[in-house]
Structures are given as structure tokens and as C-alpha cells.
Amino acid sequence: MEKIIEVKDVDFAYNDNLIFKGINFTINSGDFVALIGSNGAGKSTLIKLLLGELTAKRGSIEIFGKNPKDYDRWHRVGYVPQHGIQTINNFPASAEEIVQANLFNKIGLLRFPKKVHRQKTQETLDLVGMGGHSKDLIGNLSGGQQQRVLLARALVNDPEVLILDEPTVGVDDATVKSFYRLIKDLNNSLGITILIVTHDIARAHEHITRAFCLEKGTLVELTKEEVKMELKHKHHHPTIETKGDDR
Amino acid sequence: MDIFQYAFMQRAFAVGIMLAVIIPCIGVVVVLKRLSMIGDALSHTSLAGVAAGLVFGINPILGAIVISIIAALGIEFIRKRIPKFSEMSIAIIMSAGIGLAGVLSGFVKNAANFNSFLFGSIVAISDFEMYLVAVISFFVLLAFILLYKELFYVSIDERAARLAGIPVISINFIFTILTAITVSIAARTVGALIVSSMMVVPVACGMQFGKSYKQTVIYSIISAVLFTTVGLFVSYYAELKPGGTIVLVGVVCLVTTIIIKKLMGKSIS
Numbered sequence A: 001m002e003k004i005i006e007v008k009d010v011d012f013a014y015n016d017n018l019i020f021k022g023i024n025f026t027i028n029s030g031d032f033v034a035l036i037g038s039n040g041a042g043k044s045t046l047i048k049l050l051l052g053e054l055t056a057k058r059g060s061i062e063i064f065g066k067n068p069k070d071y072d073r074w075h076r077v078g079y080v081p082q083h084g085i086q087t088i089n090n091f092p093a094s095a096e097e098i099v100q101a102n103l104f105n106k107i108g109l110l111r112f113p114k115k116v117h118r119q120k121t122q123e124t125l126d127l128v129g130m131g132g133h134s135k136d137l138i139g140n141l142s143g144g145q146q147q148r149v150l151l152a153r154a155l156v157n158d159p160e161v162l163i164l165d166e167p168t169v170g171v172d173d174a175t176v177k178s179f180y181r182l183i184k185d186l187n188n189s190l191g192i193t194i195l196i197v198t199h200d201i202a203r204a205h206e207h208i209t210r211a212f213c214l215e216k217g218t219l220v221e222l223t224k225e226e227v228k229m230e231l232k233h234k235h236h237h238p239t240i241e242t243k244g245d246d247r
Numbered sequence B: 001m002d003i004f005q006y007a008f009m010q011r012a013f014a015v016g017i018m019l020a021v022i023i024p025c026i027g028v029v030v031v032l033k034r035l036s037m038i039g040d041a042l043s044h045t046s047l048a049g050v051a052a053g054l055v056f057g058i059n060p061i062l063g064a065i066v067i068s069i070i071a072a073l074g075i076e077f078i079r080k081r082i083p084k085f086s087e088m089s090i091a092i093i094m095s096a097g098i099g100l101a102g103v104l105s106g107f108v109k110n111a112a113n114f115n116s117f118l119f120g121s122i123v124a125i126s127d128f129e130m131y132l133v134a135v136i137s138f139f140v141l142l143a144f145i146l147l148y149k150e151l152f153y154v155s156i157d158e159r160a161a162r163l164a165g166i167p168v169i170s171i172n173f174i175f176t177i178l179t180a181i182t183v184s185i186a187a188r189t190v191g192a193l194i195v196s197s198m199m200v201v202p203v204a205c206g207m208q209f210g211k212s213y214k215q216t217v218i219y220s221i222i223s224a225v226l227f228t229t230v231g232l233f234v235s236y237y238a239e240l241k242p243g244g245t246i247v248l249v250g251v252v253c254l255v256t257t258i259i260i261k262k263l264m265g266k267s268i269s
Helices: A043-050 A084-089 A095-101 A115-127 A143-155 A173-189 A224-236 B007-032 B036-056 B060-081 B087-105 B111-119 B127-146 B148-156 B158-163 B168-189 B195-209 B213-238 B242-268
Strands: A003-014 A017-028 A032-036 A058-063 A077-080 A161-165 A193-197 A210-215 A218-222
Touching (some): A043 A058, A077 A143, A095 A115, A095 A143, A115 A143, B036 B111, B036 B168, B060 B087, B127 B168, B148 B158, B148 B168, B158 B168, B195 B213
Parallel strands (some): A032 A193
């Protein structure tokens, strides 16, 4: 089984503020992993480390066997950002323009998209059920539809791994349900490895194969029983399932 | 029409329309990157270049271009050193530019010439300046077309653009230079004090109609060409200052569009 992501003994601190210490985990090809933890636990920081935007204080991080800082084949990684909907909501762009933008490495610097790129964009929008909305202004779509456009953008390069940072924040319950079914389908039928940061363990648990919990500076992998315990805990503390944060 | 009998009006229309094509191209990226203040800072700082040009006998537009590029790079330099208060960099450079412009303007012998850059003097453009605008407009437009998809992606999401392989730092650098050049040559027509509104108003209009980024860019250019043409006609026949008239025509059109859209939206619902 191919190792997609490997994190060994990683410490990270913002200035002197230690966020986490001695983090270890591996994500293998075909995994569907949920990363959970309360606000400010460092989930998004961990994603930034995986994407090479931050540098670990200690330890090593590898994505497809390479340090993210030196990695240059990011088209193998699909990324759906936190607050993505808020970013694109007021932007005057159509769904197909947003998706096609991510084909940059196939189109090339200073070059123009060709028919093959437009076809790929349409196929990807079809895949996420947004084929009929390709010409629509992004701001005129619902939150759930916008989220699918962002997913299509992440999928347009046929990535091997999808990293989703709190993708369902601010989206209604029925939409969240169908969004999870869609990414589970991508995981099953296309074999795409999934890493999803979420507060919504209740929605995610029926689809995931593994769950990591980042809390109080340490990361642990939860067993199925522990996930069930976590679900009960959430049931009694529903207020924890709130909005995402920037950390 | 007698308006076109005069060579200065022919030049005014030629230069006005060329600028109306390139200013919204830069403006759309400036607005979408939420950098509207940079246009303001660069246009005000360009006055220092105008004053330096007039004092040292260099063409003021060339002086403005050089100073604007230095200012744009200065903003980036300071921004990287104080990332938590990056907007301070714009204020620092703007203050320094206005201060320098103020000091240098004291040495300018012909004050009317300097004042013409504050509110623009599109009708006083020389042949050399018209050719300069033509050459610069050509290169700015070419750069915008070639970097169209890169600028689009960097505007919408820098992180995703970097992951897609776009050289974000280089694209931002080139765009900063293009902005500085465009602002400097536009200072001559609409004036340094109102050039940033000329960047923003046509784009705001384009955004009212555009159903995509491409349409927004096209409608912004059409709006800017319309405002410039109508503004020049109105200023000629009503004997008003052209730079201010062009911007006011734009603002009136924008407000009217917003009101009509709102009323139509109400009647539909």
C-alpha cells in the first residue's frame, strides 16, 4: 500500500506558542480519514504544514515521499479550502471559469485553454452533478452547489489525494449528507484518498475508514469504539459542532 | 461635428479610448484582489515623479512611471517586513510620495503645468505623449491577455493558484509594475487625484452586468470607453474639466444602474 502522507515526530509553534508536539501519522492510498478536534486545536495548521505553507519546528513531513516545501507535483493533490465558499461567493466568475483555472499546469504559462481543457472542465462538473450549471455565476448558486464547484476544481486534475478543510461549514444538513455520499463515491470508485478536516463527526463517521483526533497538542488515532464514544459526547454537547476557525 | 475639427480633441479621444481599454483590465484585478487603496497610493505618489520631471526637464509622465514603480516595489518591501500591519505600507509610501511631491512642486516654475496633473488635462496632450500612451497601452494589454488566466486565479485564491503551479510571486510582481505604469499614464488624462476612481467605477459597472469573469472584464472596458467618450463630449460642450467630468459620468451611470437593477429586482419579486 502506497504511503501518501507520512508525518513523523512533528512539533509546531507560532512564535513561542506551541500548537502541537510529537505528531505521528501515516495516510495510505485509499484511506478515507477524518481529522477532528475542537476550535483552535491546530487542524488547519496541520493542513498548512502538509501543503508546505508552514515549516515544522521539528520532525519530518512527507507527501508522496517528498518534503512539501520541495514538492512540485501538486496536481496530484486536490485541495478544498476552509471558508472557500465565502471567498468565491462575491467573485464575478462562472462555475466553469473557477474549475478551469486549476488546469493551469496542463494549459501552461502564457497559453490559452483548448477544447480538451474545456471538455475536461465540463466532465468534472458533470462528475459532481454540476454539469448543468457550468455557465452560471458562482454567486447565483446555493452554498451546496458552490461547494460542489470547489470540489470539481480540486478534482479537475485527477488527483490521487483530496484534502478538504471543513468543507461543509455553513451548508444545510441535507446538502452535507449528499456531499459526504459524493466524496465517499469518489473514494470507492476512483480510489481517491481522502483527508477531511471536520467538526461533523456525526455526518462523517458512516463513510470514513479512519479518524484522527487532534486535541491539546497531541494527535491520536481513534478506534471505531472511540468514534462511537465521540459521537455520544457530541450528542450531549451539540454546541461543539460550530463554525470552523483559522487555526 | 465641430468637436473633431480640432487636433487636440482628436488626440484626447484617441488617448482617452486607449486608456479606457487598459485601465479596467488593471482595475478588475485591483478590485478583486481588494487592493483599491494601492491605486490611490500609486497615483498620489506619481505626482512626485511629475514634479521631479518638471523640475529636472524630463517628461513628467516618464518621471511618474519611474517613481510609481519604485513606490510599488517599496510597498511590497515594507509589507513583507511588517506582515501583520501590511496596510501601513500603503500609507507610508503614500505619505512619502505626497511629501516629496509637495517639496518638489515648490521648485516647479510653471505651477499650472503641475496642477494639470492633479485633475488631468487630456486636451493638452502632446504627440509624444500620445505615442507613449499607445506603446504602453499595447504592452499592458498584451501582458493582461497573456497573463489573463494567471491573474484570474491569483485574484480568486492565491493558495490554490500556488498549488496549481502558478508562480504567484512573479505574477504579483509583474502586476504591480503594470499597475504603476497604468496609473502614471492615466494621471495625465483623468488626473492623479481621481485615477483610482477610474479604475474602480467601470469595474463596479461591469460587475453589475457580468455573468462571468470574462463578461465582467468586457463590460468594464465598454463602460470605461462609454464614460470617456460621453465625458469628453459633455466637457467640450459644457466647458467643464474633462478628467472630473469623465469620472462623474461614470459615477452617475453606476448609481443609475444600481437603482434600476434594484427596482427591476423588486418588480420581479
